[in-house]
Amino acid sequence: MESFTLTVKRTFKTSRDSYIITFNEKIDFVPTQFIMIETPSVVRKPFGLGNWFADLAIGVQVIGKGTQYIVEQKILSAHGPLGRGFVPPSGKGAMISTLACLAMAFDLHQRCGCDVFIGALEEPQIEVPFKTVLGDQQFVELLKSLKGYDWFYVVGSDQMEKVCFELLHDKAPVYLSFNEYMACGLGACRGCAIQTKEGLKHVCVDGPVFRGDLIWN
Ligand SMILES: Cc1cc2nc3c(=O)[nH]c(=O)nc-3n(C[C@H](O)[C@H](O)[C@H](O)COP(=O)(O)OP(=O)(O)OC[C@H]3O[C@@H](n4cnc5c(N)ncnc54)[C@H](O)[C@@H]3O)c2cc1C
Ligand code: FES
Structure with missing residues (x-):
């Protein structure tokens, strides 16, 4: 597992409590893999990796202190990519x-x-x-x-x-x-x-x- 820094390009709201955060960096990942993001609490928080148009991105629903902290930052420390990822079956x-x-x-x-x-x-x-x-x-x-x-x-x-x-x-x-x-x-x-x-x-x-x-x- 790699540890790295993510610098925030843009954070914007998608709903009353949900955000998309886009990053300047790129990461190789397969669909549904996730990263663990460090917060001031001891426990790291998991977030699914995605894209927003050409940028690496995560979606965050603010439900507690960790997610509130994450949407307020300009630089995040993260670990990953983690998980097996999802290989879509053939067909529609x-x-x-x-x-x-x-x-x-x-x-x-x-x-x-x-x-x-x-x-x-x-x-x-x-x-x-x-x-x-x-x-x-x-x-x-x-x-x-x-x-x-x-x-x-x-x-x-x-x-x-x-x-x-x-x-x-x-x-x-x-x-x-x-x-x-x-x-x-x-x-x-x-x-x-x-x-x-x-x-x-x-x-x-x-x-x-x-x-x-x-x-x-
Ligand atoms: C593999 C994985 C991928 C995830 N990807 C995303 C993502 O892309 N976007 C996103 O917004 N969230 C995602 N989550 C959930 C996210 O990690 C949690 O919402 C976050 O850790 C909450 O942190 P907090 O400190 O803000 O809230 P906390 O203070 O930890 O919790 C606030 C409240 O939410 C409840 N809660 C916290 N975590 C969970 C949980 N995992 N399941 C059910 N209830 C919970 C607590 O019991 C408490 O009532 C993912 C979780 C997993 C396991
Ligand atoms: S989070 Fe520790 S074993 Fe899965």
């Missing part, structure tokens, strides 16, 4: 994401041409280059309407991922990015272990993306 895919993961969605769309659908609670504060639905009802209607895809990839809250799995898994395989708490990101602390049908897995080294039917029925 759809990624379903929140605004907080827009940079990851942009990256996957650029690389494999998958369709992207964004679920947001309220009107985004930027022009989103993908179909965006607002609120729970529109989101459920969107999921029910999706047809003709060979795979789905979902990244968002645990609750959103469960709803997506329930409504999509009869149509095509559903891949989910898991959100377990991480301390080391390296498979050393065992803090991110999850039980799967193939035994215990660690989200940081075996994931973060798993097929939903490996975890849920």
